[in-house]
Amino acid sequence: MDREALRMVRSPEFWRMAVLWTLFLLYSYLLLFLRGRTAVPRRRRPGPCAGGEGEGEGRRPICVVTGATSGLGKAAAAALAREGYHVVLAGRSTQLLSETVQEIRRQQPDAHLEAFHVDLASYKSIKKFGTLLKQWIQETNSVPDIQLLVNNAGMLAKSHRITEDGFDEMIQTNYIGPFILTSILLPLLKNSPVPSRVVNLTSFTHRCVSGIDVSEDALRGMKLGQCSVGKSYPLASTYEYTKLCLLLFSYELHRQLHTSSVSVMAADPGVVETNIMRELPPCLSWFAFFVLRFLNLLQQTDSGVGAVLDAALAPPGASGKYFFGGKGRTIRPSGLSYDVEVAKKLWAESSMLFKELQLRGRDLGTN
Template sequence: MDRDALRMVCSPQFWRMGVLWTLSLLYSYLLLFLRGWTAAPRRREDVGRGRRPICVVTGVILNCPNRSVCLFYRIITTVFHGAPPSDGAPSMVCDGSQATSGLGRAAAAALAREGYSVVLAGRSAQLLSETAKEIRRQQPDACLEAFQVDLSSYRSIKKFEASLNQWIRDSNLEPSIQLLINNAGMLAKSHRVTEDGIDEVMQTNYIGPFILTSILLPLLKNSPVPSRVVNLTSFTHRCVSEIDVSEEALQGVKFGQHSVGGSYPLASTYEYTKFCLLVFSYELHRQLHISSGISVMAADPGVIETRIMRELPPCLSQFAFFILRTLNLLQQPDTGIGAVLDAALAPPEASGKYFFGGKGRTIRSSVLSYDIEVAKKLWAASSALLQELRLRDCELRTG
């Protein structure tokens, strides 16, 4: 174990992830067990005239483990099972044709099969291109369009909006979208400030999706059929026991203060961002479902083996995956996508629900997440921050 991994093991945040996150996950499964098997059916809205509904999926990449991770996986499997993975076992080697897929790619591929025209949105143009090629290799008739967007940048989101609208016009499509899936997310081990002056994890996981949803609302409202927003949240929101939703808190100032003279609170930061995204989902539902017919769902896929822990020491992230796999709590993206598809394809009356466990099932989120006063304060602070970013961008353009 290297020094970086040892330092991580000795930090309270590591044990917060190892203990509290696991308990939160198990509690969610307990709620699922007590909930029973009542499920929401899936269906796709028909926009008519032979047109495909348009779906925007953020955070779409191919998930490529590095060689050190692959080596660790082989070693730990040999130690605990007496033999390395067989030739028939799923390969951890990533190449253009056998890459392990990320959650966004799995969602995009599944929705393309459902007949959606899927807009792939992500940071890397190269990875977007590779993802589109991989989906088309499996589905030659898939209708895909890829756009670069960095949710940690207001200017990048505005550029994406302009590109999306231009593509819709050039394609002679209705100026509307039917489905937005906010899937982008990250877990960082250090405090980094974006060009907008916001903590990078905070902006990528919550502020960015809030801005993107706000900017795309006109297209969602213009849909000829009921449209939908699906926000990918996490069981880790249950670890949040008290909440500060001031504008300063949303900028991640307190996270930066914690990292001065100490370690960055990576677990607490991630929990907070996912809690905010969940509360935003509920408030968006309250504001839009009755007035505009837009349904808003929260989807919790559970623990998926993706690249979200790529900044952690490989030996620790893969050991965590090994333990979760042994407990049968770890899912691959293609099988763990159930809750996301359930939320995307459920009937409109399921708006405001928290989807978890697949098979159309929903459970209750934390008590705090249903606090309407917290939701209103979060909405006000988020809107004020968005207005500041708009004014700043306008000043830069005119100045």
Template sequence: MDGSLAGAPGRHRRTALVTGGGRGLGFEVARALAEQGAHVVLACRSTERGRAAAARIGGRTDVVHLDLASLDSVRRAAAEVVDRYERLDLLVNNAGVMFPSRRRTEDGFEPHFGVNHLGHFALTGLLLCLMRQVPGSRVVTVASLAHRVGAGPLDETRARAADGHRSLAAYGRSKRANLLFARELQHRLAGSGAETVSVAAHPGLSATELWQGQTPAWLRPVSRGALHLLAQPPVRAALPVLRAATDTLLPGGSYLGPGERFESRGAPAPAASSRASRDALAQVRLWELSTALTGVTYGPSPSRSRADGPPAPAGR
């Protein structure tokens, strides 16, 4: 695959939903999919921003209001999508927060965990009815290099903490949760005979609006230096996500990222991830916790012994 979004395989005559598609990485992914002929749905917290983005993208582009910090909003958005569309070929779980101002979500969750993981867990579960029987359909979950710094357990205490909104560790835990979720979802989809597959990708380093939150003072010089030396523009940072979304040869369980400079930039390639993000027991425990906290169930799924190893991902 070359270094431009125009060189990506297409999604002609298919429907794709991109969370956070109104700006940054999500906008670039949505625009590329639309250019390749997809019917794109932008799921955005700000419908005004979403409509402006849809006008810039053109083609068949719709907007749905989605606030991942509210499970009520997630349910309303999913109900609207199910009502409006007969099928969904692609779900890109892209939207996220980093160092937000709020201490908890509407439902009382630490905001990184609530928005980046629980909101997407609920949304995916509510939309799978449009995907399970669609050949070639896939869920793409956007992770981060920061998953490696997410120390600490993923439990209900952490999920409801009030001191994580300006914590790099809390952000990292939410991105570890993204990877655990993507891998457990693939295990369950494969075991249930669904047509849908689950893959993950990360963009490396890119100076998107995600960095415009209330970054802790100690991290600001570090982040400025890293972004200056290693970051790539959103149009290139979107490439691993776009390939994960469109490469029909990519098997379920794959994880992609930029292939150069410690995975900070470059063309898409298989990405490495921490041992903690590949822990099969942690995948099951997070799934059970997420089901309990959101009230969203995915229906019958294959059981997995807690002694089983993790599903074998493509790449490293």
């Protein structure tokens, strides 16, 4: 075990992940057990949308999956293509995007796929993606619309890094970026002639948060910078914070859109063997997966993606549900996630930061 690994093992954040995260994962499965076999059935394959190429037969509905080059995002993209969607894969690496598209097409020669670069830790990148996506849709379809947005991309950073927009990188990637992307793509979702959907990937780790600060400084991660001076970066508590923010955002968006044809779902895949812990010392991530596998709590992507597909394919009437464990099953998230006043304040602060980035972009001449 190297020095970095030893230093992390001695930190409170490591034991927070090792103990609290395991306990709340077990608690989530307990809730699943107590709920019984009640499940939300998946709807049938998405129907064709009017307009665009092949208007006589209709066109495939369009879905966008972020973080689509690995793990759950890659599995979700492949599964949704199989379900009949024209899948837009969005990711940070153009090379990995190309390789992922080729891999899915080898398995599904008739898959309809498009790939776009986007970095959720950059407002400029998100805005450019939104512009290029709309242009691509307008080139092929008479109506600019999409039917499904899966906010899957996320990270577990080991250090406090400031983005070009002035945010903590993990907070911007896991929450601020998805908030901005959803806001930009919401008009396309509302334009859909058939019911559309937003699916946000959250985590059982949100249950670890007992109180939440949604002020501008907290959302920027400025307080993390102050706390991390002379101390280790609070990677575990920051990750939990972003997942609770994403859940609060999901429920506030659900409340605002309850009279529209856009539904909002939260999906919690549990623990899946992905590269989410790639920044941690390899020996620690290996040991964590070993223990979780021994406890029969570790899933592979093909099974872990079940909760994502349940949320993506559930009937519109299931809007606001928290999908966990696959097989269409839902549980209740933490009580704090239902706090309407906190959610409204979070929405207001996030919207203000979004507007600030928009104004800064105009001042800099961002296209």
